[in-house]
């Protein structure tokens with residue numbers, strides 16, 4: 001059985017998109033998701049995105065990290081799916097219903113409301129999420145924000161000088177974060193501009209993280225460091241993030257369809273270690 005896929009990206013954060021609305025899909029589990037995402041032996045992507053019919057929105061989106069774990073939210077993939085829809089659309093996710101619409105700068109997304117309670121991040125212990133009293137070497141006192149998925153944000157003088165490949169996995173898997181965490185290091189450039197790098201939970205370093213940009217902007221706004229609309233520049237490019245008086249986050253930026261192809265799921269299952277491949 002050949003399965004069709006669409007390769008897409010948002011600022012270089014790349015996706016393999018499978019659409020169950022246009023053709024039958026094999027059962028997607030952690031093993032198949034991580035095999036497809038693998039850079040050397042799979043198709044290669046940061047996240048596998050599965051689109052399904054929805055009873056409450058135009059469609060349903062499921063998000064699998066490169067390690068095969070499922071996440072409730074992915075900002076860049078939401079814009080990519082908005083691009084595929086080509087018109088204003090509602091998308092059901094595990095984090096709620098998101099709204100996308102075409103915009104001058106690409107796709108605009110209503111990302112919903114941020115959460116700040118320690119139980120909602122979630123953290124293992126009660127703490128002030130505006131400045132967690134913890135640190136990992138020179139990274140300390142992060143803000144914690146949940147924008148559908150959990151983020152810790154460290155404000156540093158120069159985010160490009162942080163060894164995120166080493167510190168990211170330590171923080172991601174710290175017992176303080178029972179569901180692990182996305183790790184953001186951010187530098188405030190002005191009241192309208194932030195520079196950001198992200199170590200993504202379940203994936204690692206990516207060129208961009210849409211929810212990371214939202215969480216970082218909200219964290220900086222809560223601390224009074226930036227205005228309520230800000231440009232966030234990641235290694236892969238720039239997003240505009242706003243936090244409205246209605247408490248909702250908007251994210252605007254580009255999305256790209258790269259190419260289309262097919263794959264045979266049996267080959268990926270057979271190639272799994274210990275599976276005779």
Ligand SMILES: N[C@@H](CCC[C@H](N)C(=O)O)C(=O)O
Nearest residue numbers: 071074075076149209210211
């Ligand atoms: N790349 C995404 C975030 C994907 C999910 C994240 N790694 C998690 O596990 O929470 C984005 O653009 O937001």
